[in-house]
Amino acid sequence: MNRYPWWKYLIIAVALLIGLIYSLPNVFGEAPAVQLSSGKATLKLDQSAVERVRTVLKEAGLEADFVELDGTSVRARFKDTDSQMKARDALGRSFNPDAQDPSYIVALNLVSRSPQWLRNLHAQPMYLGLDLRGGVHFLMQVDMKAALTQKLDSLSSDMRTLLRDKDIRHSGIRRDASALIVRFRDDAAREAARGVLQSNLADVVWVDGTDTGGSGDRTLVGTLKPTSERAIQEQALKQNITTLHNRINELGVAEPVIQQQGIDRVVVQLPGVQDTAKAKDIIGRTATLEVRMVNDSVEAQAAQAGGPVPFGYERYMERGGLPIIVKREVVLTGDNLTDAQPGFDENQEAAVHLTLDARGARIFKDVTRENIGKRMAIILFEKGKGEVVTAPVIRGEIGGGRVQISGRMSTEEAADTALLLRAGSLAAPMEIIEERTVGPSLGADNIAQGFNSLIWGFAAIAVFMVLYYMLFGVFSTIALTVNLLLLVAVLSMLQATLTLPGIAAIALTLGMAIDANVLINERVREELRNGSAPQSAIHAGYEHAWSTILDSNVTTLIAGLALLAFGSGPVRGFAVVHCLGILTSMFSAVFFSRGLVNLWYGRQKKLKGVSIGQVWKPQE
Amino acid sequence: MEFFRIKRDIPFMRHALVFNAISFLTFAVAVFFLVTRGLHLSIEFTGGSVIETRYAQSADVGKVRATVEALNYGEVQAQNFGTSRDVLIRLPLRGEMKQTEVVAKVFGALCKAEGGQISSVDVMGKGPAQICQTPNGEQPLTLQRSEFVGPQVGEELVHDGLMALGATIVGIMIYLAIRFEWKFAVAGIIANLHDVIIILGFFAFFQWEFSLSVLAAVLAVLGYSVNESVVIFDRIREAFRKFRKLNTAEVIDHAITSTTSRTIITHGSTQMMVGAMLVFGGPTLHYFALALTIGILFGIYSSVFVAAAIAMWLGVKRDDLISASKKDVDPNDPNAGAVV
Numbered sequence: 030m031n032r033y034p035w036w037k038y039l040i041i042a043v044a045l046l047i048g049l050i051y052s053l054p055n056v057f058g059e060a061p062a063v064q065l066s067s068g069k070a071t072l073k074l075d076q077s078a079v080e081r082v083r084t085v086l087k088e089a090g091l092e093a094d095f096v097e098l099d100g101t102s103v104r105a106r107f108k109d110t111d112s113q114m115k116a117r118d119a120l121g122r123s124f125n126p127d128a129q130d131p132s133y134i135v136a137l138n139l140v141s142r143s144p145q146w147l148r149n150l151h152a153q154p155m156y157l158g159l160d161l162r163g164g165v166h167f168l169m170q171v172d173m174k175a176a177l178t179q180k181l182d183s184l185s186s187d188m189r190t191l192l193r194d195k196d197i198r199h200s201g202i203r204r205d206a207s208a209l210i211v212r213f214r215d216d217a218a219r220e221a222a223r224g225v226l227q228s229n230l231a232d233v234v235w236v237d238g239t240d241t242g243g244s245g246d247r248t249l250v251g252t253l254k255p256t257s258e259r260a261i262q263e264q265a266l267k268q269n270i271t272t273l274h275n276r277i278n279e280l281g282v283a284e285p286v287i288q289q290q291g292i293d294r295v296v297v298q299l300p301g302v303q304d305t306a307k308a309k310d311i312i313g314r315t316a317t318l319e320v321r322m323v324n325d326s327v328e329a330q331a332a333q334a335g336g337p338v339p340f341g342y343e344r345y346m347e348r349g350g351l352p353i354i355v356k357r358e359v360v361l362t363g364d365n366l367t368d369a370q371p372g373f374d375e376n377q378e379a380a381v382h383l384t385l386d387a388r389g390a391r392i393f394k395d396v397t398r399e400n401i402g403k404r405m406a407i408i409l410f411e412k413g414k415g416e417v418v419t420a421p422v423i424r425g426e427i428g429g430g431r432v433q434i435s436g437r438m439s440t441e442e443a444a445d446t447a448l449l450l451r452a453g454s455l456a457a458p459m460e461i462i463e464e465r466t467v468g469p470s471l472g473a474d475n476i477a478q479g480f481n482s483l484i485w486g487f488a489a490i491a492v493f494m495v496l497y498y499m500l501f502g503v504f505s506t507i508a509l510t511v512n513l514l515l516l517v518a519v520l521s522m523l524q525a526t527l528t529l530p531g532i533a534a535i536a537l538t539l540g541m542a543i544d545a546n547v548l549i550n551e552r553v554r555e556e557l558r559n560g561s562a563p564q565s566a567i568h569a570g571y572e573h574a575w576s577t578i579l580d581s582n583v584t585t586l587i588a589g590l591a592l593l594a595f596g597s598g599p600v601r602g603f604a605v606v607h608c609l610g611i612l613t614s615m616f617s618a619v620f621f622s623r624g625l626v627n628l629w630y631g632r633q634k635k636l637k638g639v640s641i642g643q644v645w646k647p648q649e
Numbered sequence: 650m651e652f653f654r655i656k657r658d659i660p661f662m663r664h665a666l667v668f669n670a671i672s673f674l675t676f677a678v679a680v681f682f683l684v685t686r687g688l689h690l691s692i693e694f695t696g697g698s699v700i701e702t703r704y705a706q707s708a709d710v711g712k713v714r715a716t717v718e719a720l721n722y723g724e725v726q727a728q729n730f731g732t733s734r735d736v737l738i739r740l741p742l743r744g745e746m747k748q749t750e751v752v753a754k755v756f757g758a759l760c761k762a763e764g765g766q767i768s769s770v771d772v773m774g775k776g777p778a779q780i781c782q783t784p785n786g787e788q789p790l791t792l793q794r795s796e797f798v799g800p801q802v803g804e805e806l807v808h809d810g811l812m813a814l815g816a817t818i819v820g821i822m823i824y825l826a827i828r829f830e831w832k833f834a835v836a837g838i839i840a841n842l843h844d845v846i847i848i849l850g851f852f853a854f855f856q857w858e859f860s861l862s863v864l865a866a867v868l869a870v871l872g873y874s875v876n877e878s879v880v881i882f883d884r885i886r887e888a889f890r891k892f893r894k895l896n897t898a899e900v901i902d903h904a905i906t907s908t909t910s911r912t913i914i915t916h917g918s919t920q921m922m923v924g925a926m927l928v929f930g931g932p933t934l935h936y937f938a939l940a941l942t943i944g945i946l947f948g949i950y951s952s953v954f955v956a957a958a959i960a961m962w963l964g965v966k967r968d969d970l971i972s973a974s975k976k977d978v979d980p981n982d983p984n985a986g987a988v989v
Contacts, residue, residue, distance in 0.1 A: 168802065170799075170801065304779050305752065305753070305779070305795070306753055306779060460799075461797075461799070462798070462799030462801050462802050463796075463797065463798050463799060463802050464752070464795070464796065464797040464798075465794075465795070465796045465797075466752070466792065466794060466795040466796070467793075467794050468791060468792060468793045468794060470703075470791070470793070471701070471793040471794050474931065475931070475933060478929060478930050478931035478933070478934065479930065479934070481925075481929035481930075482922075482925045482926040482928070482929040482930040482934065483925070484925075485925040485928070485929055486921055486922035486923070486924070486925030486926065487922070487925075489921040489922075489924075489925060490918050490921050490922065493917075493918065493921065494918075497914070529933055529934065530862050530865065530937070533862070533926060533930070533934055533937055533938075536922050536923075536925070536926055537869060537919075537922060537923070537926075537941065539922060540918060540919035540920075540921065540922030540923060541873055541919055543915070543918045543919070544876075544915040544918070544919070547911055547914050547915045547918065548880075548911060548915075551910055551911045551914070576883075577879070577880055577883055580828065580876060580879045580880075580883065581876030581877075581879055581880065582876075583824060584821055584824060584872050584873075584875040584876045584879060585869070585872040585873055585876060586872070587817060587820035587821050587824060587872055588817045588820075588821070588868045588869055588871055588872025588873075589869070589872065590816075590820070591813045591814075591816035591817040591820060591868065592813055592817075592865055592868055592869075594813070594816065595809040595810070595812045595813035595816065596809065596813060596861075596865065597805075597806065597809060598861065599861055599862055599865075600861050600862070600864065600865045603862065603865045603869075604865070607869065
């Protein structure tokens with residue numbers, strides 16, 4: 030009666046094997062490594078980069094354990110930190126000849142020390158949270174209202190242009206909170222305007238109204254469609270994330286996490302970074318675009334060569350290093366830019382297509398008409414420092430708000446510039462609403478403390494179980510060990526982030542999981558006390574304890590799931606481990622421990638007794 | 650070894666009134682402290698800043714407090730954290746200033762008070778870091794951890810916390826009502842909510858810091874101690890079926906007596922783990938483990954003495970479980986006689 034069919038043992042063996050393999054990488058620890066990743070959106074790393082890294086390392090006389098492509102980055106692992114630092118410098122010199130404008134990010138990192146065959150199985154150690162490895166965490170709130178207001182403002186200026194072009198008279202356009210209001214003297218104008226606006230501005234719904242100001246004018250009240258509103262907000266968030274990516278790349282962090290959280294928040298985690306001030310500076314930076322006229326006079330050429338800059342002008346560096354003298358007066362700013370896309374001009378040369386809003390288009394038209402033959406500079410300001418992206422010659426009047434920048438540009442550069450122009454500034458302002466810094470030594474302390482509590486708690490339980498339940502206590506302890514093994518393996522497989530609350534959850538879950546074995550052992554004792562034969566006592570004990578175990582796990586799981594659904598941050602880490610632990614404990618405490626008992630006692634036909642500690646019988 | 654050699658059923662229910670009175674009293678005291686003192690909520694809920702620094706020598710908390718107070722950031726709390734070298738500084742939210750700069754300013758001031766200067770140093774492999782250095786190259790203090798939470802986040806966490814508590818209660822009640830009977834569901838949840846209130850009462854009385862991880866502990870305990878009630882309810886149902894001559898109180902006595910051994914051993918084992926956390930877990934896990942300890946101890950009490958008694962007052966009868974017992978004739982039924 031206490032025998033498992035062979036396939037049940039097979040399931041146990043397979044589960045143990047998988048558990049062992051996937052929890053193994055956590056034992057090896059981490060080795061120093063250098064990580065090379067792309068610093069520009071247009072640059073993708075491939076196998077050739079791996080070869081190049083190998084050659085560079087060989088030339089520098091450094092020996093890497095391995096060099097491999099991991100997703101979008103190349104990693105090289107080293108024996109010690111000394112060669113790691115040397116490798117970083119060598120790779121930095123070779124891949125980024127121009128230190129001012131790095132195309133690649135060369136960062137120091139730690140990778141698992143596990144052997145190659147484990148890596149081939151994609152067995153990786155658990156991902157440690159910031160509280161265990163140290164680093165900076167930011168939670169940023171995107172001001173969605175501002176994104177919508179910005180959109181409405183640009184729409185209202187488009188409306189003005191549209192109505193003027195169609196010669197429709199109105200007596201004023203204004204934005205009132207989240208609505209656009211156009212006033213008209215008569216119904217005819219309103220009807221005409223409605224037709225024009227509806228066909229040209231697909232994002233807005235128009236409703237009739239009367240002016241509340243007292244003039245009794247007829248009005249059209251426009252509000253953004255809910256779908257458009259959502260689209261605008263999503264776009265704003267996405268663009269902010271892109272911008273953040275670009276900025277954070279500059280910090281040279283090996284594994285930054287930049288993720289959307291909820292509908293209007295962004296989480297930024299920078300493992301290993303200690304300097305919050307610098308991180309904040311870079312994240313909170315606003316990049317702006319400006320269009321200004323270039324001065325190519327003799328005076329200016331002298332100034333270019335290093336002479337004094339004439340009054341009312343400024344000197345900026347162009348990409349590639351040449352200085353350019355531009356007017357202080359700003360023609361246009363990035364606020365008027367609605368989009369920038371890479372593409373080709375009529376000569377099939379790479380170009381960037383800019384789209385300006387109505388106001389920008391009008392200004393641009395006027396300026397280009399008056400300045401044919403002269404140059405205009407497009408300057409990108411970042412960290413208060415301006416750089417001329419390009420300074421093309423104006424060949425003719427440019428109307429319609431569609432501008433093309435071309436000349437001496439490769440396709441990559443065009444894409445790069447478009448991205449920079451598009452993503453150079455944030456789509457909507459962001460505010461840091463949560464900030465956490467954990468020093469590296471504290472992270473190490475946290476690991477040690479979490480680990481120690483787990484070990485001592487586990488040891489105490491093991492000693493007690495073995496003393497109290499003898500051989501059945503040994504089985505219970507082995508089952509608990511298997512539970513730990515499986516839990517760690519599942520966490521490693523899922524690459525779930527392990528935090529200190531997560532370690533606490535592992536400990537707590539183990540402490541609770543022993544309940545199942547206590548239930549079983551007590552029940553077996555009770556059966557023996559009532560005079561059952563050993564084999565049937567084992568059988569009945571397991572059978573009858575099962576439903577209670579299920580019950581108790583369900584109630585614990587309900588609490589765990591509630592935490593998972595409503596918790597955030599550290600609580601989530603706790604809840605994930607807790608829920609997974611309950612599931613693995615069902616397997617190990619019942620199925621696995623029964624397998625052990627069956628293996629030990631199941632074959633003995635004439636079993637005299639079981640080693641489950643003293644079974645006390647009341648004397649009547 | 651066999652700890653529990655109980656010959657006869659212990660007449661718990663004869664003293665049910667006394668137990669309930671004790672429970673009600675502790676409950677009332679807990680509520681009293683919750684109302685008068687309130688919980689000392691961590692900055693995760695209230696918003697504000699926390700800075701943890703480690704000094705090279707034993708820290709002078711008074712001096713630290715005075716230094717930070719001089720910055721005029723509102724009510725400053727400074728205390729030792731774990732060891733005498735670690736100091737934890739808490740600052741409230743203040744609307745008019747840029748919160749995100751507070752940490753840097755405070756660290757700067759503390760550094761200056763120790764005669765040092767903040768400089769940005771490229772730590773090997775870790776990128777630039779702000780460290781505090783004296784002219785002779787010593788580091789009198791280091792920034793271990795800092796945290797800033799804005800007001801929006803706090804409000805949301807309170808809301809989410811209450812939602813999680815509500816979902817747990819409703820989920821467990823539904824489960825108990827399906828598994829047993831509504832009277833058990835009500836009894837189980839009252840008994841265990843009384844645990845939750847008592848844990849909160851402790852936190853209010855001692856003004857221990859109530860953080861997110863304590864909330865997680867409270868909810869974990871809620872799920873854990875309800876299963877204690879489940880085991881007893883299971884046994885009550887079984888006893889109703891088995892001993893037809895016993896009245897309700899005797900059935901409950903039998904159920905509680907026969908589960909005592911398992912209750913104590915299970916809770917003892919869990920408490921060993923939690924105790925290890927309390928001893929080795931350091932200051933970060935301290936309150937988490939403390940909440941669990943209180944929860945486990947009172948969980949035993951409430952499951953044994955409160956839940957069953959409430960079910961009795963609610964008038965649990967043999968007839969209530971008749972439909973269940975019919976089904977349980979089937980030997981393959983998974984609900985059949987779960988016993989310990």
